[in-house]
Amino acid sequence: MNSPHKPYVHGRSDREAERLNYQASKLAELLHHDTSYPPGSRVLEAACGVGAQTILLARKSPGAEFVSVDISRESLFKAKHRVSQEGITNVTFRQADVCHLPFRPETFDHIFVCFLLEHLPDPLLSIKCMKTILRPGGTITFIEGDHGSALFFPDSREAHKVIDCLVQLQREMGGNALIGRELWHLMTDAGFAKVAVSPRTVYADESRPEYTEGVKNIFIAMVEGIQEQAIARGLVDNETWEKGIRDLYRTTEQDGTFCYTFFKATGKKEL
């Protein structure tokens, strides 16, 4: 992120990165403020991606030792780079699938998983796999979104339609974009004790520009990303798509509002 070698372009880039980090930090505070691990504890971060959460996790628990795994070598490379740039030293990385984790049973004191389950064809099975490498008495934490929670003004049938396209496409690919509401049953079905789920609601209006930017750059951009597939598969026609996207942007302008709820769940492996 800090690159002093190309002054002009990276001057702008730095500001952009700073702005994006600021957005991420507002959301991060909401999602992560109550997650920290005691010094000396061994924590698995499953599906770390490019390390967006890794940095936050590692900073909040400087005495804990993190092992962050991801299935993608490319993502791991970016995550490593990011973490080393930030001067963080309590994280090691490994390439692995959450259902074939290269660790002995009961290796970890805690497990942390963010935005993974929505993509898995059998989230319960994956949770059970992760559970085996958790020591008895250890905790597991999940954070997931739920696209069914998107609520906005002005309301728009077409805007809901384009979001539904994303939900349907994710379902066709074996995932579940409405999984936030299911964390309770997934964790209890997996046999965790003391399961506690809490909603984390993000709300954006003109008085919260960092959040309206987040709605545009994170949520709407994500929906826009499936345009081709959605239209190719006949989930929506061009006209509806365009109106839906326009209406979503409209919720971030003028008197518009946008609201979205994440769910965070923690549970304990019984002794």
Added chain:
Amino acid sequence: MNSPHKPYVHGRSDREAERLNYQASKLAELLHHDTSYPPGSRVLEAACGVGAQTILLARKSPGAEFVSVDISRESLFKAKHRVSQEGITNVTFRQADVCHLPFRPETFDHIFVCFLLEHLPDPLLSIKCMKTILRPGGTITFIEGDHGSALFFPDSREAHKVIDCLVQLQREMGGNALIGRELWHLMTDAGFAKVAVSPRTVYADESRPEYTEGVKNIFIAMVEGIQEQAIARGLVDNETWEKGIRDLYRTTEQDGTFCYTFFKATGKKEL
């Protein structure tokens, strides 16, 4: 609520009242914890109903002087009774419509309004009426629900349908059950400054029995209340209705979850 005169029946009734109060108090904490007024301030509670919020308000600001108004004489009678039973002395009551308030301009330091705007045909006009009796520099607070925020597991088309019936019926009666998301534009359109809106999300699963009871006794009971009208007007057929209500109850049982978001807004009348 405490009536020592009819021991048996009121024994049960007391327990029931206590349970309902407990529920109300969990929700009340979420909605009201950040509302208190300084000693000596004069506060209008508009549309106090039977005084459910009045008690909470008056207790949190024992030094403030409340004037609670409602259009219904019957509700005011109940509110007065409730408040006097609780030993609260800093509230006076008056029968009045929010658009014909019997007070001189700039009479009040603060105004508090809970679950009113959703029922009004012209909420913006009503807000402007209330604004006239607020002194410059004074604050106004609104709390409203938004039925579009209802999100549950197991998901059910029919459950959404019966909620939509309530939304549609309220719209036909001139109200708006989706008004929570509109507080931002209503308050800015009314010319308030420093408008701040925050979502307040309630979430229920088996580990939170006081909330699942709340979902049943408050939300589902409210939906059930419109069955006759909804069917008489042809908004829904009998079979869909029954499945929808059954599916709503199902979200409060076993592995079910239910989530609902209220919105709270505050603003200031400019000096």
